Amino acid sequence: MPGAPDPSGRKARTGAGGRPRAASRRAVAPSWEPLESRLLPSCVVSNIWPTNQIPYAIDPSIAPAQAAVIAEAIDEYHDMTTVQWVPRAGQASYVLFRSEGYSLVETASVGYNQAVDYVDVSSAFDASTGVPLMLHEMGHVLGLLHEQQRYDRDDHVIVNWQAIDPAHDDAFAKVSNPIFDVGPYDVSSIMQYDSGAFSVGGRPAITRRDGSLIDQATTLSAEDVSTIDGLYPAPAGQAQVPRLVAAAGASPGEIDVSWFDTNGGRATYTVVRAAPGQAFRPIATLPAGSTRFKDGTAAAGTVYQYRVTSQIGQGTSPASRIVSAATIPAPPAGVAAAFEYPGPVTLSWSDPSGGLAGTRIERSLDGGPFSVVATLDPGATSYADAGAGLGAAGTAEYRVAAYYGQQVSASAPVQVVVSLQYPAPADLSAAAQGPSTVRLSWADASPRRVRPSYLLGSLVERSLDGSAFQPIAAVAAGTASFVDPAVPPGSLASYRVVVNGARGGTAAVAVAMPQAPPIALTSSLLPDGTGALTLSWDDPTGGAATSFVEESLDGSSFATIATLGPGTTAYAVPGLAASGATYWFRVHAAILGPSSATPAWVSPDSNTVAVTPAKAGGGVGPAGGGGEAQAGGGVAAAPPSVLGVVGVTRRDGKVGAVTIAFSEAMAPAPVANPSLYRVLGGVLRRGRLAFTRKLIIGSVRYVAATHRLTLTLRAPYRGPVQVSVSVVPGSPAGAGGGGGFSQVVR
Numbered sequence: 001m002p003g004a005p006d007p008s009g010r011k012a013r014t015g016a017g018g019r020p021r022a023a024s025r026r027a028v029a030p031s032w033e034p035l036e037s038r039l040l041p042s043c044v045v046s047n048i049w050p051t052n053q054i055p056y057a058i059d060p061s062i063a064p065a066q067a068a069v070i071a072e073a074i075d076e077y078h079d080m081t082t083v084q085w086v087p088r089a090g091q092a093s094y095v096l097f098r099s100e101g102y103s104l105v106e107t108a109s110v111g112y113n114q115a116v117d118y119v120d121v122s123s124a125f126d127a128s129t130g131v132p133l134m135l136h137e138m139g140h141v142l143g144l145l146h147e148q149q150r151y152d153r154d155d156h157v158i159v160n161w162q163a164i165d166p167a168h169d170d171a172f173a174k175v176s177n178p179i180f181d182v183g184p185y186d187v188s189s190i191m192q193y194d195s196g197a198f199s200v201g202g203r204p205a206i207t208r209r210d211g212s213l214i215d216q217a218t219t220l221s222a223e224d225v226s227t228i229d230g231l232y233p234a235p236a237g238q239a240q241v242p243r244l245v246a247a248a249g250a251s252p253g254e255i256d257v258s259w260f261d262t263n264g265g266r267a268t269y270t271v272v273r274a275a276p277g278q279a280f281r282p283i284a285t286l287p288a289g290s291t292r293f294k295d296g297t298a299a300a301g302t303v304y305q306y307r308v309t310s311q312i313g314q315g316t317s318p319a320s321r322i323v324s325a326a327t328i329p330a331p332p333a334g335v336a337a338a339f340e341y342p343g344p345v346t347l348s349w350s351d352p353s354g355g356l357a358g359t360r361i362e363r364s365l366d367g368g369p370f371s372v373v374a375t376l377d378p379g380a381t382s383y384a385d386a387g388a389g390l391g392a393a394g395t396a397e398y399r400v401a402a403y404y405g406q407q408v409s410a411s412a413p414v415q416v417v418v419s420l421q422y423p424a425p426a427d428l429s430a431a432a433q434g435p436s437t438v439r440l441s442w443a444d445a446s447p448r449r450v451r452p453s454y455l456l457g458s459l460v461e462r463s464l465d466g467s468a469f470q471p472i473a474a475v476a477a478g479t480a481s482f483v484d485p486a487v488p489p490g491s492l493a494s495y496r497v498v499v500n501g502a503r504g505g506t507a508a509v510a511v512a513m514p515q516a517p518p519i520a521l522t523s524s525l526l527p528d529g530t531g532a533l534t535l536s537w538d539d540p541t542g543g544a545a546t547s548f549v550e551e552s553l554d555g556s557s558f559a560t561i562a563t564l565g566p567g568t569t570a571y572a573v574p575g576l577a578a579s580g581a582t583y584w585f586r587v588h589a590a591i592l593g594p595s596s597a598t599p600a601w602v603s604p605d606s607n608t609v610a611v612t613p614a615k616a617g618g619g620v621g622p623a624g625g626g627g628e629a630q631a632g633g634g635v636a637a638a639p640p641s642v643l644g645v646v647g648v649t650r651r652d653g654k655v656g657a658v659t660i661a662f663s664e665a666m667a668p669a670p671v672a673n674p675s676l677y678r679v680l681g682g683v684l685r686r687g688r689l690a691f692t693r694k695l696i697i698g699s700v701r702y703v704a705a706t707h708r709l710t711l712t713l714r715a716p717y718r719g720p721v722q723v724s725v726s727v728v729p730g731s732p733a734g735a736g737g738g739g740g741f742s743q744v745v746r
């Protein structure tokens with residue numbers, strides 16, 4: 001009979017005997033070892049084991065990770081078939097799982113050999129290689145050949161011999177007689193090669209008849225189970241392995257273990273349990289037909305392992321697969337939530353497990369579905385939720401639960417609601433208050449029914465010159481005004497106020513007041529009253545402002561005579577009549593608003609420059625002749641006019657002193673208190689705007705309509721130097737500003 005087992009076939013396992021495969025081939029043939037079947041037939045029917053109990057042993061060469069895969073495969077056989085893998089107890093015939101370092105593929109003996117059957121795994125075999133591969137090898141041990149070796153295989157699959165590695169074509173050899181075929185052909189069998197098995201050249205080694213590829217099976221197929229159960233029926237009265245064992249936390253003090261009664265009510269059951277790091281110990285023996293056990297002795301926060309065995313008479317089944325569970329933890333207590341704009345929402349709770357349970361936090365926005373936003377390790381008692389989209393939500397609702405492993409506590413009692421939406425403030429207005437100060441005010445639009453705990457502070461946001469809004473300040477609840485003290489000069493500042501997260505609410509626009517002048521208006525009229533008049537000044541806004549030049553003739557009201565675009569800092573005054581009349585000039589700057597014809601900001605007036613063009617042929621006509629006679633009390637002082645440099649003292653060719661002249665105020669603006677003027681001067685070198693030396697001249701007593709003052713440099717300079725002087729009336733209060741000039745001395 002072609003059924004006699006051939007010992008030489010077993011010894012010549014593929015991969016052994018000096019035929020180790022190149023490692024690169026393994027990638028091409030990742031699936032199954034080629035069964036040694038060249039010396040077929042080996043009859044699956046006559047090679048089955050005498051009983052359904054297969055003794056096995058694990059060789060020390062098997063690594064722990066490999067043993068875990070073997071154990072899982074045994075569990076799958078127990079869960080699905082009548083075969084019972086039992087640890088060897090002295091039997092001469094048994095299966096030895098071992099690892100041979102030189103082997104690059106997995107091999108197995110076929111069927112019962114009345115000696116030692118081997119399952120040899122390669123050194124690379126581990127969990128990533130997979131349980132299905134071990135199921136396949138163990139199928140060989142039970143006597144199964146490859147599905148594609150069936151006699152009728154050509155009716156179901158196409159073997160592409162040109163695509164098969166010749167070293168392994170024996171795995172594709174058909175059996176010689178249909179009597180070896182058990183059941184129908186099953187392309188999904190665990191014993192069926194997939195299309196990539198031992199293929200070469202990138203082509204499938206085997207396909208279905210229609211050419212479609214065959215995938216690797218992941219577990220025993222229904223036909224596999226039927227075949228194995230048929231070959232290895234359970235004897236009457238044998239205790240069967242409990243199947244479908246499950247464990248789950250039932251309450252804070254209980255774990256529920258359940259299983260399927262494989263024995264039809266004839267067997268009693270024993271539950272064994274292992275605490276972490278400890279051995280399995282029986283914890284319950286249950287009456288016949290039992291299908292569940294409630295473990296009420298489980299400690300909180302501990303993951304236990306359970307197995308179940310069945311007993312009939314003196315017989316005990318192999319242990320079921322291991323399942324694990326922990327009790328359901330008690331839910332967190334005292335959950336509280338707090339929110340302060342702009343967040344985050346802060347959750348806090350106490351942990352009844354004393355640090356054993358982790359915490360799971362779910363959130364619902366605006367009444368939507370809950371989703372887990374955080375899973376925290378044991379020991380946490382607070383969480384700050386700054387989750388995306390929170391700021392736009394109307395409400396955020398949380399559920400906080402405790403968990404051990406997969407066991408999650410109830411969370412319904414700990415829901416909290418945090419309001420994130422708030423009416424926007426109304427009637428926001430903004431007004432410039434100083435050189436770089438803007439004051440905001442608004443009305444609190446919060447509804448009266450809002451709970452006081454929700455009345456939170458506001459946030460002031462600012463945009464400069466159209467840039468994005470940025471928070472600049474947080475103000476306390478109940479506050480309805482804010483002063484922005486630091487607006488950059490010349491900026492257009494827009495503001496909005498956000499209350500309790502109500503973004504994008506009311507916005508208001510204001511223009512920041514740039515730093516105020518001194519504009520330091522100067523003129524080019526010579527001290528003797530002759531020469532063209534050009535006014536020049538500094539632009540304190542750095543080119544942002546429009547300048548307005550105003551003129552007054554002999555004390556009449558000032559009127560605008562020129563409006564000059566941004567960046568202009570000089571103006572040539574046309575058509576001054578040389579009639580002895582005195583012209584006063586002043587300048588102010590303004591920034592025009594974005595949407596209004598009226599200026600959004602207007603600077604104070606500059607100092608005033610007074611000039612008196614000399615009459616034709618006349619003498620020096622400094623402004624203000626006879627002005628002192630107009631002195632009178634109670635009238636604000638008018639600014640003095642500075643006429644310029646009238647003398648230079650040189651030493652060794654260097655500028656040592658400069659004499660300037662200035663005039664006091666003139667009618668009709670008499671000097672109220674003619675006692676003092678204050679003169680500040682400085683020297684600039686080489687046109688640089690920074691003072692290289694500063695001369696504090698001190699004060700000069702009022703003596704006449706026109707004053708002369710000599711400024712002595714602390715150290716002589718080799719010219720040219722630039723002399724800049726400002727003259728400010730003394731008390732009272734110097735109303736009307738000062739005069740000044742800047743002139744180069746060579």
Ligand SMILES: [Zn+2]
Pocket residue numbers: 032033034035136137140146
């Ligand atoms: Zn195989």
